[in-house]
Amino acid sequence: MTDALRDAPRGIKSRVEDRLGRGGRSPLALWFWEIDRILLLLILMLVALGLVAVAAASPASAMRYSGAERTIAPMYYFWRQLMWVAVSLPVMAVVSMLPTAGARRVSLVGAACMLLLLAAVPFVGEEVNGARRWIGLGFTQFQPSEFLKPFFVVTTAWLLSLRSSDPDLPLLPLTGAFTALIGGLLMLQPDFGQTVVFAAVWLVMLMIAGTSPKAIGALFGSGLAGIVAAYFFYGTARTRIDAFLFPDPDKAMSDHYQTDMAHATLTGGGVTGTGPGGGIVKFKLPEAHTDYIFSVIGEEFGLFACAIIAVLFLAVVVRVFVKLLDEEDLFRLLAASGLAAQLGIQAVINMAVNTGIAPSKGMTLPFISYGGSSMIALSIGTGLLLAFTRRNPYLKRSPYSVGRSKT
Template sequence: MHRRSDRRPVTEWWRTVDRWFLFSFFALIAFGIVLSFAASPDVAQRIGLDTFHFVERHAMFIIPAIAVMIGISFLEDRQVRRVALVVLLGSMALMVATLFFGVEVKGSRRWVRLAGVSIQPSEFMKPAFVIICAWLFSEHLRRPDIPGNLLAGVLFAAIAALLVAQPDLGQTVLVAATWGAMFFMAGMSWLWIVVLGSIGILGLAGAYLTLPHVASRIDGFLSGAGDTFQVDTGREAIVRGGWFGQGPGEGTIKRVLPDSHTDFVFAVLAEEFGILLCMVLVAVFALIVLRGLTRSFREDDHFRRLAVAGLVTLIGLQSMINIMVNLQLLPAKGMTLPFVSYGGSSMLAVAITAGFVLALTRRRPATRFGHVRFSGDTAMQAAE
């Protein structure tokens, strides 16, 4: 037990951090480590790499990811906004650079190489975008004469244009859904709901009509025709796993699943460890989302309320899309499972997201009538 008079930064952090969030994020990291051993060796051997190539690289990113998450969780609200602004401007600049100098993979330019390292800037853009939009929305709520909603809309349009130019429809939909949820929580009128919903439907229709790879994936999903090998194999792995799985290392279908260590890691989890453990993983994501929304609804500060809700919505939607693709409930889309799938950019970006959540949900004292009231779960306490 730490004495309440102990004001050392680490002690104060441990006393005020939301441990449900903290332990949930570490649980996802643990899932990622286990599944890295289960899913990636066969992929590495198939493409001629060392058996544990992806395992070693996954482990290599865990330490900096944890350091980033914990480091950011020490920040105050103003510092969170400053860090987010720097990350957003940097990632948007790199997204522009990918259009001209990026590495083209399957017809899309989403990656850029810096100092010999491949980076996906859009991954880092997402948490920073949520924070800045939350700040803009909150400023408009605080002072209606500030055009915060308009500026947030302009920012979203710029981000969406960069994503469509890559093209990356999946990330565009994810960012649009998160932004729309935040706008709704900021008091969007029904007129805006109808207008933006119509624009979204028209945008999806335009993507289907103008982007051949989008049309082929949707047609393949609806008709079952075309190249559906990966999603069919993923479903077969899930069915074969049953309730309790085949056992660690005993999966066989994963050996022919091309993206078993990234987009289809959930299928590997199901084949080797069973549906029951899959339900545990889903429960961890559900806990993060539900606790985040509950905390945000009790929050008096508009910025923290919108930022926390937006961040957990981002995590929840991304995990839901990944899992639904594995279950053949959505067309195939290259989207990682937060903290679980292999990928350095994804892991570091999710670490930033988690750090923002931890920073914004820490209990902070606010003096009221001679007492100290802690935001969050702690009740009124006498001032020392």
């Protein structure tokens, strides 16, 4: 039973328990009534669409990565993704049941552990496609940066919320140093795309926390200067930008080749698509099941299906921010809005790459792309998001309510 329900007058508790039924005193029943069921439904819709998309992309990726030493079954990636979804959904449910204090503690410990693993990746990680971002676990690979993202958001929210108790704390430089440390470790891998995500989420949270416009403007200017500096002094960024702005038509596997093929695949099915299994261009597309799965959706299910997925991501973000309009707890406000922003920013970057308006970044589409680390990490982040947006609907409507739920 939640703190808010326990502290409520006996009459209110009786009505709540009667409404929930004989088994209404169980934590599961209380969770069901407090959870944002619309937000949960939107997330489950994305997961379901992701399974359909991976099933469509799996034959193309299986053919590309089959060779003399290994033959991959056409639906190999689909069955593995189904396994990861079966693991991830219970994780999401358990995390969403955490009280606010418990979710904060888990996130702080998780951030510390993942930061240490991120620092270890350049030394013990496995190299894939020229990048060292994963730690091998035998049967699969583990990407610390994916798990660090939700923990980073909650940790940063906690730090920024401390200003309510002590306005003189140097929270801007403190959270900035935390973000810069993560960005530096990511660029060693190299992973410039994830660095952009962490920095963008940090800026969004600063704006929501009420940081002065002057400071935000200075940070934006510093960000632009950082991109220019990365072009001149960071080879990975320069290669990606040059390949995007000045493509070499004679270089068949350049970054611009990937974005060109993604655009051709995306538009290959027109508005309604070729139908499930009818895609042809997808067999020429690198990473069809991960980075460029949005294009596979466009070819087989049409641009209309792509628009539906974009609207679903928008609906998730809008739903969270509308839910937070009356939130009085600064920590919950920052944590939930940061988690929603992280989800939205990553989705926008992936769709921008697939449509050819941004250079290739190796960024997956949340809940849609194939990947065990991505799916489990997203489930943890979504569980935290659901935990921070939980509300007691009965106390909120009661004239006897004396405060907000402290779950």
